[in-house]
Amino acid sequence: MLATSLAGDYPLLNLFWTIAEIFLWVLWIFLLIRVLDDVFHDDSMGGGAKSAWAITVVLIPFLGVFVYLIARGSGMGERSLKRAQxxxxxxxxxxxxxxxxxGDSGSHADELAKLADLRKRGDITEEEYQQAKAKVLA
Structure with a gap:
């Protein structure tokens, strides 16, 4: 009979090891994305330096990320804080x-309200109102 349980074929220690591997891969991907984010948001680096770091991190990921963290890691937090501020x-x-x-829409609305009030009181004619309204809306 071929009815075997999956739990019997996959011991508890292997389950813990698989969970640890998944956790480490997610952590690694997060670190890789964080480094690439810092590379592309750093205004002090030129385009050549950014492309060199990006190529290094993509082609040699482990070494590239660790070298970046050693060389420029101390400023990552400061740059992130400045960006957030x-x-x-x-x-x-x-x-x-x-x-x-x-904003512009508020000032336009205020101007139109003032013009309508002036027209209503008779201070300006209908023709003057239409000319002024056209200037405000232009």
Whole structure:
């Protein structure tokens, strides 16, 4: 009879070893992606240096990643922190501009409202209103 269980063919120690191997491969892939991300986001390196590091890391992955970590690893955290701070500042600036109506759409709407108010009060004619509206929308 060929009814054998998979658990009997795959002992518990082999299961633990397989889980450890998968964990290490995922960890390795994460490290490889992190190094390539740092290479391409580093503004202090030129295109030639970036391509050389990328080729090294792709063709000789273990040696390339370890050499990169030794040579440039100390600045990886600093570059990542600066990038995160810049992103946060850009986001805060965008939120402030949007909340205060500092964008173009807010100023256009304000201008049109002022023009409509002037026309309603009779300070400007319909023709002047249409000309001013065309300038604001242009």
């Amino acid at each position: 810049k992103n946060e500042q850009d986001f805060q600036k965008y939120v402030r501009e949007t909340a205060t109506g500092g």
